[in-house]
Amino acid sequence: MLLVLAIVLLIALPSPWGLLAAVTFFVGFLAEIATWQKWLGKRKAAVGAHTLVGRTGRVVSDCAPAGQVRIGGEIWAARCEAEALEGQTVRVHAVDELTLVVEPER
Helix, strand or coil: CHHHHHHHHHHHCCHHHHHHHHHHHHHHHHHHHHHHHHHHHHCCCCCCHHHHCCCEEEEEECECCEEEEEECCEEEEEEECCCECCCCEEEEEEEECCEEEEEECC
């Protein structure tokens, strides 16, 4: 947005003022990019199966001991040492490769 404004001011304002305004807004544009890059660089991406530990879901197919659970709209392979039947709520205890280790919620 600042870059477009710099170009418009360069064209619209008289000779020395247009150039001064364009340079000022272009420097502001560069500062904005640097600020966003610094802020976004600090954030860690929250993706992967390990982010599901501690979340709850519903059993889609009986986990006795292996089955499937739905968490956040996704269906995951699951393993449950205590039997969990279809429709029951479970909590993710751990992740073993791409299989969730779940336990029935009490």
